[in-house]
Amino acid sequence: MITLTQQFTKPISKTSLQEVIRRDVALSQHTSFKVGGPADYFASPRSLDELRDVLAFAEAQGLSRIVLGNGTNSLFPDAGFRGVVIQLTRNFGTIRIDEDRLTAQAGASLGAAMGYLRVKGFYDFDGLVGIPASMGGALAMNAGIPEFSISERVRHVTVLAKDGVLLRLNQEECDYSYRRSIFQKRDWIIVGAEFQLGGERRFDSEALLQRRRDRQPIQSPSAGCIFKNPPNGPGAGKLIDLSGLKGLKCGGAMISPLHANFIVNTGEASAQDILQLIDFAKERVYKEFSVELQLEVAVVSNANLR
Template sequence: MHKENEFILAIQKVLEPKQILLNEPMKYHTTFKIGGPADYLLLPASLDELTEVLAAVKSYDMPLTILGNGSNVLVLDRGIRGVVIKFDKSFAYLKQKEDSVVAGAGALLKDVSKFAARCGLTGMEFAVGIPGSIGGAVFMNAGAYDGEISHIVSAVTAVSRDGEVKRFERKELDFGYRHSVFQENGDIICEIELSLMSGIHTEIHDKMGDLTQRRESRQPLEMPSAGSTFKRPVGHFAGTLIEQSGLKGFRIGGAQVSPKHAGFVINAGDAKAQDVLDLINEVQRLVYEKHGVKLYPEVRTLGEK
């Protein structure tokens, strides 16, 4: 406990009490509404605070996890050991720079999309309904409706675990399907520059309205989930394979294959992370048995079982 006490004292010199949450249940910080406690959930409000927190994390050799908006992740039932850093509203700033938008990593995709629309800029419409932060979207190269974050990112400012501020140009980001360089290098995404184009306000708003309507009519947005559960298998759609396997509505504990869209596993009522894992495993097994296609989760798991 000696090391932990010293670590807390060091952090208290950097952050306000409201930015330091101890043994914080992660179900309050994920879109799945699932997850055990994080030992230390820290909410730095600036780049300076972030680098000082990282220095303390390194000095006291604390395990470190970075969390965006908590979408696309499943926090396991025993929670997360060590430090979780989450970017909230202080890292959600948005600025226009000619035909570009500069966004703090904590800005929600829907807010970035709406900001770009107000600026008369097109290219961000596809992301209006994706339930995540722009930082998380870059980390995972999020996409929807033929749009992808890699198509519009021009540069990223990140901080290494050692506190070094780095700038990555587009060609250095190693974007692929649900992949970026940050999954390998461990650097922390702080700011994103998006290269957009001038557009016509009415056309931008009409496209956003159409995509929002399509998403709301087809996806179980009223239920807690982590978004699409599985990566798209080559030549197939995961949701279609799952539905054709007779698994729509299939349930284990509180976790359920959405009756509305089989590509989503939802928290249908006080689900445990283990319920979700068991359901994912069973879906994988039955889809492979019926169709010979392997499904791989898109959702990232964090923490301890």
């Protein structure tokens, strides 16, 4: 059962808001695609109370809001975002191990958590090596590889609801599946999680990292895999490749010649360039193979948010 852990009672602090919210911040500076116009408001809360203040501010002003992790799985429009972008990676980065439990805040780097675990003799996250996500982003999208997903080690996830209440969900309540979770459907902000350590599964992290270097354009600005792999048959990259689209360009965006499920910014791409390649790839794959590709990257618009 979802557990209520804390009620919001602290009044809004205007001084606090002035310290954590900035105006007209270029989202291209906060995403791995290096595209995206300005956010009307960009918040970097330093505590739960300040995060609650930010939510209350957005609610009072009637503003849309969105949480941004490391920005490695997001595509913002060229016009920017008409609302509040909340980023936790600057201040919510605590990682702690207690015996065989890992507790991590949402803003912690997945790579930093993996490195800390290895120092302590745990290798539970080695299958996630090279994924440039925050813990919150990884939990929301159920980051992983074909052989392993982060959800396998989850004990519970703590979220902040719109009304300022903290809730704790166990693994089953998170409703995890391939690149999906309840957090993609609910109006909650992940603030932290607890993981069970000591799993028997081991991965060769060096081999996995080398595989990424060999097969993925990790040196170019991108947002990782654009599409989820279909449940049956060839993967999304293979289908795009077989459709003859490797190397296809639109403005400054290009379908990677190295891995067709990656779109890279060659230097001067706009979000619209990337969206046009996404749409073209979807249409061509459907025409050639009758497979409807589903997005893995989060495409943000000003029309589909609260």
